[in-house]
Every structure is written in C-alpha cells, then in structure tokens.
Amino acid sequence: MNIIIITPAEEGSRAGNRATAMRWHHLLEQSGHHVSVLTEYQGEQCDLLIALHAWRSAKAVKAFREAWPEKPLIVVLTGTDIYHYQHEFPDVTYASMETADLLIGLHDLVSQDIPELYRSKLVTFRQSSEQPTAFAGSRSEPGQFHICVIGHLRDEKDSLRAGVASRHLPDDSEIIISCAGKPYTEEWREKALQESRDNPRFQWLGELNKAEIANLIAVSNVMVISSVMEGGANVISEACRAGLPILASDIPGNRGLLGKDYPGYFPVRDDKRLAELMYRTETDGEFLAKLRQRVMELADTFKPEQERQNLEKALALAVQKST
Structure with missing residues (x-):
C-alpha cells in the first residue's frame, strides 16, 4: 500500500x-x-x-x-x-x-x-528496539553506580526527579545520575543546569544521538523512568532489550509494559521513595538481579x-x- x-x-x-x-x-x-x-x-x-x-x-x-x-x-x-x-x-x-x-x-x-x-x-x-551491541553495565566504571534518565525534559516526564531523589542518599552511596534529553522549554534548560551545578551526584548531558544513548545504557546499572504520564515509553523497550533494570513511576503507561507486579515501582513524584529504591539497587544484589531478570524476561516482547x-x-x- x-x-x-x-x-x-x-x-x-x-x-x-x-x-x-x-x-x-x-x-x-x-x-x-x-x-x-x-x-x-x-x-x-x-x-x-x-x-x-x-x-x-x-x-x-x-x-x-x-x-x-x-x-x-x-x-x-x-x-x-x-x-x-x-x-x-x-x-x-x-x-x-x-x-x-x-x-x-x-x-x-x-x-x-x-x-x-x-x-x-x-x-x-x-x-x-533493536538488540544493542553492548548490554547494560558492560562498560560500567568502578567506584560509581550509574543511574540514567533518558527522555526530553518536560513536565510530563518529571525529568529531574531522580536528581532530586539523589539528594536523600546517604553519604556512602556511589550513585551518579546521568540525565540525557533536550529541554522542552528554556525553563527546563535552566532547571537542569541548576541541578547540575548544585547537586554533585547529578549531571545533565543534553540531547544525545543514538550511538551516545547506546553508550549511556552500556555504562549504566539502572534506568529511572519518573514520568507522570506515558503512552508507552520506548525507553522501556530499549532498557529491556539491553537488560537494564528499571525503576519506574507507578502509572498505567509503565504498568502496561512492565506488568502489574513488577517490583521496581515508586509513587509518582515521591523522591524519598525513589531514593530508597535507588539505594536498594546499589546495595541489595538480589533485588538488582530480580529487576534485571524481569526486564530480560520481557525483552522478546519488544x-x-x-x-x-x-x-x-x-x-x-x-x-x-x-x-
């Protein structure tokens, strides 16, 4: 046709x-x-x-x-x-x-x-999503637990929630938040720059191309999807195909892809609960392995x-x- x-x-x-x-x-x-x-x-x-x-x-x-x-x-x-x-x-x-x-x-x-x-x-x-050439964590750096956030910076994505959550982490945490995406407005650009200046755990990378996104996933240990609303985020497809554990806001658009009983949900805009989950992925190997196993089980559906x-x-x- x-x-x-x-x-x-x-x-x-x-x-x-x-x-x-x-x-x-x-x-x-x-x-x-x-x-x-x-x-x-x-x-x-x-x-x-x-x-x-x-x-x-x-x-x-x-x-x-x-x-x-x-x-x-x-x-x-x-x-x-x-x-x-x-x-x-x-x-x-x-x-x-x-x-x-x-x-x-x-x-x-x-x-x-x-x-x-x-x-x-x-x-x-x-x-x-295509099968990545490098799986999540395959290029991770020693002394860092890398968490990525991928998507345009906008209200619907609540894009800086992981950055805000990282402020609640204990001093012994090695978590670093890397946020990649184009700001939807000038206000979002300023907010991302301000968070990068004020928060030593947070870095805004700007808008990345496909190869750069693939590399970010390869160095990451976990992905955070903090959206307030989603119609079915393609970054979930990318993460699952790469074996990248996900922490996701508890909204229909995420439950409709990850499943109702997925163990990595947190309440929308709840940075303290997100901080607890991020720290748990860093310190609880069994929990991290469980999340990885769940996303890998979903990979074929994408x-x-x-x-x-x-x-x-x-x-x-x-x-x-x-x-």
Missing part, C-alpha cells in the same frame, strides 16, 4: 512521535509498502493514513476524512492524548477517535483509560519483527473496518 504517516514532530527531531514514525516507516517498507512521513496533511493521495497523536494531528485527521471518506484511517493514541488532552480538550480529541477506523495504543492497559465507546476500535501493541507483524495486522484490520 501507499501509506502516509503524520507526526507533529518536525524532521530531525528526536521526539518520541518522530522516532515512532521513522521506525514504522522502516518496518512497513520492509513489508513492501511505500511510506511517506509528513508533519501536515495537505490532501495527498494514499491508500491509508496513520496519524500519530489524536489531538495534535486532529487537523490532518479531519482533512483526510473529508478528502477520502472511504479510505482507512488509523489514529495512534499518545500519552498526552490519553492522560491529558482527552480531559482538557475532549471535543477535539474525541473527534479524532470517532473519525478513525482503528485506534492504536502502545501499552497493554490503554483500554482502561479511554471511553468505552471507542474500545472496540482499539488494538494495542508494544514499540520495539522485538522489531513482533512490532512489524502487529503493524501488518493493524493495517489489515483498518482496511476491513473501513469497508
């Missing part, structure tokens, strides 16, 4: 929506489709359109349906769609859900957090081939629903 993917993230961006769009571009072309990735829809002809983000891509969804009322349309629900925009801007967000032939969610619990009216349109599957097959099933179902 001739497929258009709409993403609100500009070309060259390392935002999650752009990364998803480009990965799907690659996977779908592997299946023999012709795929274009655009930030706006201007009436281009195609066999099927995939819109990443119900709210941000609402204009594209509306324009495509008006131009091609009988062609299949897929809308991908992001974390901000599910946990923010459907409540703040329900008319626009629900209009995209209503218009779509098929909705895609990126963690297992999405159906619990959207209106029952749209659940029959929903399919869920996991984002994938394989690219599995995601490609799930995409193919979604395309077929969207075509079926549109006829």
